[in-house]
Amino acid sequence: MIQKPRGTRDFLPDEMERRRHYEGVLRHVAETFGFREIATPIFEEAELFILRSGSNILNELYAFRDKGDREIALRPEMTAPAIRMFVNSMSNEPKPIKMFYFGQCFRYERPQSGRYREFYQFGAELIGNKNPESDAEIIALAASMIKALGLRDYRIRIGHIGVLRQKLADAGVPKEKTAEILQKLDKKLYDEAEPILIDLGVSDLARQEIFDLTGTVGGMEVLSNVPGEAGDYLRSVAEILGRMGVRDVDIDLGVVRGLDYYTGMVFEAEAPALGAEKQICGGGSYTLSELFGGEQVFSTGFAIGFDRILLAMEKEGIEYGLRGIDAYVVPASDAVRGEAYGIVSMLRDSGISSDMDLMGRKMAKAMKHASSVGAGKVIIVGEKELSERSVTVRDMSSGDQTLIRISELVRYLS
């Protein structure tokens, strides 16, 4: 028996309905913020992802040569494609450009709980300015999305990569070593960061200050201890978020997100329900367009791990109620099947979801099938009732039956 490829999933109807529902919630929130959806191809030139993330990414990519001998790769994320598209086709549009996207991404890694080789991301990018207003807007959008999904327990932590970068530069760390150290600090691997810093001649005091800085965690008030431009910047972001009514955010200067291309504010959201692999969202401000052959343009954005956040909601016991169908039409005998088709078509034309037996079931079995497809009402078409242009409507939750004129049926069910 042929199976789906390892690390991928099939979505059966119940699960798919739930996923489309929450996808719709996220899309609606993005649209109320004035973001507009875009879509890019499932695969890109592999070079695009190497430019963004370095050649190490090749180990995780589904990369292959196409018949034209081009090295292409299934997208591992959608920020690079979105900025590639901006550089190709949107660079002259009025700024800011506010875009969002939803779709599959691919990483060749060991499948584990909540991590798949084919996974879904919902992301947003705001292209055009490097200012606290833009960063606050993007954080507010992420916060509103998570809230709208109904997830109860989550933390959004905001940091600024500039504070640490400045501190490292002041301590004499050369630029080419910064990324390596930030990666260690991001994972709180102080034991591994320390010998590298010592080798670079960073003093005991400076090392301690660097480690302390990554421990600056708490409500907005901890910002009062943060000096310099980055401190001022984050205070402005915090003030705007306050004005926007976004309260569920903390400061954490230990958020550095490891990636080279972030330039200022960075943030993450976690759902404790997920245990060790608890990150559900990550983002920050960056520039990428110049890497892809465009002009330098400042951007800020984030991606939500759609599978992860749905798993967190499931672990919190948030239930989704399946819609079922509105009506199931049952002819009481074969003589009235033709009329039953007419009725089911009339309901469908009016936008009332409805179904009818196609397996030649007799009435009792058809009633059972109506229940298994979650029908709210069963419309029983009988010869006698039909002669009076009426049908019997049975409410499947109460069991009540009512005689309704066919001409009134759509109004009755709407």
Add this chain to the structure above:
Amino acid sequence: MIQKPRGTRDFLPDEMERRRHYEGVLRHVAETFGFREIATPIFEEAELFILRSGSNILNELYAFRDKGDREIALRPEMTAPAIRMFVNSMSNEPKPIKMFYFGQCFRYERPQSGRYREFYQFGAELIGNKNPESDAEIIALAASMIKALGLRDYRIRIGHIGVLRQKLADAGVPKEKTAEILQKLDKKLYDEAEPILIDLGVSDLARQEIFDLTGTVGGMEVLSNVPGEAGDYLRSVAEILGRMGVRDVDIDLGVVRGLDYYTGMVFEAEAPALGAEKQICGGGSYTLSELFGGEQVFSTGFAIGFDRILLAMEKEGIEYGLRGIDAYVVPASDAVRGEAYGIVSMLRDSGISSDMDLMGRKMAKAMKHASSVGAGKVIIVGEKELSERSVTVRDMSSGDQTLIRISELVRYLS
């Protein structure tokens, strides 16, 4: 500058909004028919598609070996994955199973008008029975979908592969030659079919009857000339379609759809606006599950070429009106920016799509930007009005301005 891969597309916001709108129309129709959405992976084991379509398909597949040395392929269509999923996970569910899907498919072929290497299909499968009721249901769904999109000029043509197969068998054509001849007949390549038939010893009269049969085209009335089981079957399908109010269908026994695995009814829809490449939908009844290791189960289904049908609508001049955003909030001075953030958040929380300048524009330029993002209303936040807890609402189409209390604003804009 890095470009998108050849034969793929980026969808910018205006185009994406239009696509999502029509995708929603199709989804809504499928749901009113009691079909439920499923999703399968973007790639499958290449074997799946070879089993369905023969090894020739490899020439068109994006196939590659993954790091685990498995031969995988980007899906060229979604019927095989849907039936693979049915065999793996749904074979014990009550029948019929009514599923639909929407997503990207991939074919390595020369890109041309309306044909892309990454293209979108909307499809439906009804799994469980081989009867006129099931086939009529699937044709009615396809017809309702095309109608709901608003396409004006299209033809749905229904045939039956059994009629021709029977005729060929009666004329002495061996089973292993049937597929080749059906492919020629499907493309009306009589000149190529004739020598093969002559080689097989098919008589002049029998050849003429075969060719005449593929020319049986017209309204439902032409069915009266079609003998045998297939004729009875199609008459039943036609009668049910009549009861369901589906009128925009013709009979065309020349529709044979070339593919081996169809077992009975076959149908196609064409949009003349597209010229030579005018097919927008194709389907029919088939069995595939036994090829993938399951039991034999009869199915019927179809796929709509989403890109093609949108192109046909465009060629017919069907316009889609972009939604724009509901409101754009403009602070009259920097002193009231904070209050403006509060107002924009209040509107978004109420589901009113709204935006605000993030580029430091002064009032006149912000008004211009509001117009470029298609705002219906502009909310001007002025110091004086604010002291009376009010704002000025400007209607962007009429230019009328009204003073509205902030506490009334959501109701006023809803």
